[in-house]
Amino acid sequence: MATLKYHGHSTFTLTTDDGTSIVIDPFFDENPLSELRAEDVTDVDFILCTHGHFDHFADAIPIAKKTGATLVATFEIVSYAQSQGVENTHPMHIGGSWKFPFGRVKMTNAVHGGQVAGEGAEGFTTNPAGFLIDLGPGKRVYHAGDTALTMDMQLLRGQVDLALLPIGDNFTMGPDDAARAIEFIQPKVVVPIHYNTWPYVEQDPEAFRKLVGDRARVEVLAFGETLEL
Numbered sequence: 001m002a003t004l005k006y007h008g009h010s011t012f013t014l015t016t017d018d019g020t021s022i023v024i025d026p027f028f029d030e031n032p033l034s035e036l037r038a039e040d041v042t043d044v045d046f047i048l049c050t051h052g053h054f055d056h057f058a059d060a061i062p063i064a065k066k067t068g069a070t071l072v073a074t075f076e077i078v079s080y081a082q083s084q085g086v087e088n089t090h091p092m093h094i095g096g097s098w099k100f101p102f103g104r105v106k107m108t109n110a111v112h113g114g115q116v117a118g119e120g121a122e123g124f125t126t127n128p129a130g131f132l133i134d135l136g137p138g139k140r141v142y143h144a145g146d147t148a149l150t151m152d153m154q155l156l157r158g159q160v161d162l163a164l165l166p167i168g169d170n171f172t173m174g175p176d177d178a179a180r181a182i183e184f185i186q187p188k189v190v191v192p193i194h195y196n197t198w199p200y201v202e203q204d205p206e207a208f209r210k211l212v213g214d215r216a217r218v219e220v221l222a223f224g225e226t227l228e229l
Contacts, residue, residue: 002139002229004162006221008033010056010193012143012164016135020102022046024131024143025056026063033197035224038062044069046100050145051128052077052116055197061086061118072105076126080116094129103139106132108156110147112172132159139229142187146194149177153184162229163187163216166194167208168201175208182215190216191227 005013008031014022021044028038038059044067049057057077061084064071070088071081078091092098097106112128130145142160163185166172172194173181182190190212195203209218219227 002135003226004141004191004229005226006191006193006223007031007036008223009197010050010143010146010164010166014133014141016102018102020045022048022102022133023063023069024048025050025145026059027055027057028059030054030058031197033223042067046102047071048105048131048133048143049073049077050110050130050143051112051114052080052118052126053113053146054117056146057117064088072100074107074126074129077116080118083120084118094127097132103133103135105134108132108142108144109150109152110145111150112146112148132156134159135229141229142185144181144193146172149173149181149184151184153181156185158186160185160187162189162191162227164191164193167192167203167205168195168197169203170200172201175203175211178208179211179215182212187216189219191219191221 003015010025011027012024028034047069064086072090075091078089092107108130110128110130114126131143133141140161143164165178167175167178192205205220
């Protein structure tokens, strides 16, 4: 059975039906909400990074080097990771997709900053992105990454079962725009992300649930909680 485990902020572990372990936006050691530290993450097959900001990328390279996991990200982020000794990588870019052993992954547009956080990374600034992860019927997961509301989200309508959408505002879209994104995408289930990590992104997820109403089922996950797909 496929599962999605929430580690706070925008960090998840997605486990597929065949046991493949995928960490999305690994941010553990400096994440005040995470129940894990990077040293606790030992069994990983793939790491997906939406962009290079520290709160989505900070632990990607250490975990990739320790576990041998394949890092999937934009070409620029992968190039930087390779320069830091990461051996297993798969570069992608906006609009492209690839059939991995666990399913097809498409990199989607996101409107945000593109800096890569890391020593000597000044030359590796890249585009932020989201991921549409297709594990099969009823198990299509969209991780929006850090993004504003965009008209491009309408292109995802009918392709998403579970949407992971930022609601924190200030750095990303807030609750109102996230609710509008649900109108565009029409997912079955929504998990709010990127909120309550710091004062800048404080939000009430229960207020967001009420705002969404019957447009989708909102699952507010506690840190360390697992959702069955």
